[in-house]
Amino acid sequence: MTSVLTQVAGSLRRRGGGADRPPDGFDRRLLAPMMLGSVLNPVNSSIISVALVPIGAAFGAPPSRTAWLISALYLATAIGQPVVGRLIDLFGPRRLFLAGTALTGLAGVVGMLAPNLWVLIGARVLLGFGTCAGYPAAMSLIRSEARRTGHDSPAGVLTALAVTTQTIAVVGPSLGGLLIGLGGWRTTLALNIPLALAGIALGLLRLPKTPLPERAEGEPRLAGLDLMGMGLFAVMLVSLLVFLMEPALGHLYLLAVVAVAAAAFAVRELHVDAPFIDLRVLGGNKPLLLTFARALLAYVVTYAFLYGYTQWLEEGRGLSASQTGLAQLPLFGTAIIVSTLTGRRPEIRGKLLAGAAGQVAACALLLVLHSASPIWLIVAVAIVVGVPQGLNSLALQNAVYHQADPERLASSAGLLRTFGYLGAIVASAANGAFFGQRAGTPGMHHLAWFMLAISVAFLVVTVVDRSLGRVGPATREIGQS
Template sequence: MNTRSKGLMIAVGLGVLLNPLNSSMVSVAIARLQDSFRLDYTVVSWIVFAFYIASAIAQPVMGKASDLFGRRKIFLAGLVVAFVASLLAALAPNFGWLIVLRIVQSIGTSMTISVGMAIVRMHVTERQAAALSVLSIFQSGAAAIGPFVGGVLIDWRDWPAIFMVNIPFTVASFILAWRMIPKDEPLASSARQKSIRQWLESVDAYGIVLFAAGLVALLVGVLSVKSAGRVSLGPVVIGLIGLASLGAFVRRELATVSPFIPLRTFAKYSGITWANVQFMIANALFYSLFFGLPSYLQAVRHIGESHTGLLMLTLGLCSLAASPLAGRWVDRSGPRPALLSSALLMTFGSVWIVTLTPTTPVIGVSLALAAFGISNGLNSVGLQAALFESSPKEIIGVASGLFNTSRNLGAILASLLIGIVMGDRFTFGGFRTLGMILTAVALVLALMSLRRRKSGQAQGT
């Protein structure tokens, strides 16, 4: 790889790490934000909801936008948006503004991650597989060290520091990207002649609005009922509006030519459906621990943010270590054994959470983290392989996009689950209840993996 290619890789890598870094750092900031703004746990959980909902929408949209406006332009614009949003978020006067800026930050970082891999594929022609694997390390590594970095920064300069840390990354990435990423080729005449209305139709803007409005309204309705502790007319109406919007979204996606989420693909290829459903459930389990355990350590065990981040590093490092081993295992034995092992590890970790007490030695917490970390590495590789097994070559791009959407939906479900279980404040009893729910869900995932394995054996005979 020549010097220019290496510079391009660093430029893109520094940009694509922003999204996973910012999605993971906040896991150790929830307790501090709750104290700083004097809000209940349900309200503070919107700092997580907002980021993942915006990412789930922005990433596929910005991927399509890059075809019209150019990948270099989208990448550079994303860095500018992320820079401004991060700077202003650190100065946010109230929690409402912080949520708005968190959404803008998610959109900016989604702009870089949605086109980063395409830029590398286009402009790094030698040892391309190695280049793409390096890019994956930037993303996985950022997600792995995010809680540790966030904990250290919060201990040092309180919660605004987790936003200010983006400034050097965005500046360095912008300077390198401006110099190293070749200018976009002139757009084809068909793209230049495309009107704004035609472009909105191509990204299914109406479907996106229905999806976002329905999801947000449903979350507001459910969480409002939980927070109030009783059923009242207002939250019920909001929840029903959300359900109606999601129903309209489903009808829209089945009828439109260019859907935001191609539901007909799910219906036509059952293997793709099962892979995405399992991935969504696995991520709901993973992120429930990812966001729940730091609050347990801080609110119940009274452990500081930096030490919490250090403990959470176990989760990320085990996931990183398991991924390459999972790749070899899946290549040799197929995805089913890895997926079943992952589900059993998640079951063990969930049961272990139920056994934790306010005085459990730290090694006990680390065991649950290690189990979930290893299972996450097995799941990411195993389910992606299962997805590719089930996907015809002509729709592999669509299948990959759906796979990323399933990850975001799993994170949203995890945040919703924690918000429902905890309500106004994080408690040890609520944490134990969360562990029981995760155990039941992990057992369902194990049964799904076992069914997949038996089905595969039957087909093989």
């Protein structure tokens, strides 16, 4: 994985034309820490997919319980991303990057030594919070470089970030299968230790130091931070996500908690001077809201495939963890190629339309699979899924970059990931509901119909959004924002 990041960074340096930091160009020394920090969350999101079955066997847990390994990370990250993003907006990326990367390494140690499933779930919570900083920090650095140079950052930089944030996530199953074959499922957690050490070293050496914001004498350091708003936001999300994981009549009270917390959050954010999420600005930015909605829909399908289909390959099709990882390699290769070829094109609407159509086609293909499906068909499915994987994450990221308030880009990037993780939680809940005790073919087909309906909704939301036609060629110069 690190070799892939190195090659992408090297390619960008060569295209940049020589010096690492020309006075009027993007500082390409930032690429390595940006990309490594951004890859921590997506790789940990996907690497667990091939480890769910062996972890369940080790601890005697069915798919409905091991699904919490997925949801724990997304629950922590869905809350942490906008919170850490806001902290980055206020205090700069370096401090949060280093703290988050250190927490990621600690989570790797806890997970590697976990004696039972619940400790392992706790490690995944730590991992979720630890990996929060990488992506919003990278988006903040891109924006700050644009301000420093007075020019929009190179399209290749955003492409590289898209590759490391979502596209490269599809290497997780292949990497996980390899690690499990070498040393068992615990190696998928231990991987975070060397990655965190490398991230800390790169952060210390290359990330710029930024001064702390000015404050009045005697004023607390966090005086400008909307802690109450963050707390209400967390209560709202936790209640919602716990209900989605185990929807039942006995848990309907959680929806009441969600409604009360949401109402209190809205009142708070509309009346505080420095809100955690500026609802006035966000409410007036309908294109950005539609982008968040598309992220939710797109990632329901992405993660339902990543976890549900992967589990089916092991239990329904009978492949080993290593074989399943190899079967997903074409997805990784296709996504990387698609992202690289389309990354420098400024248009966003066409990418989203093609990505939506690709998801519809991929879900339809899942309906023809069965327990004796030939390997060539499994490879074909992976290739088809790789196309929207390479298009959607890139287009959504670029849309937020151009649609968000420049002063809140990091927190807006965090919100994009939050909506994506809401989609992942919905996908995880769907996997548990359709599979139950075993990931068999009938359950996979039911899941495919659900994914197909979500894919059609994503396509419709994209078709009707005419504002996308104004994002890309006609966007403003970042340095003039």
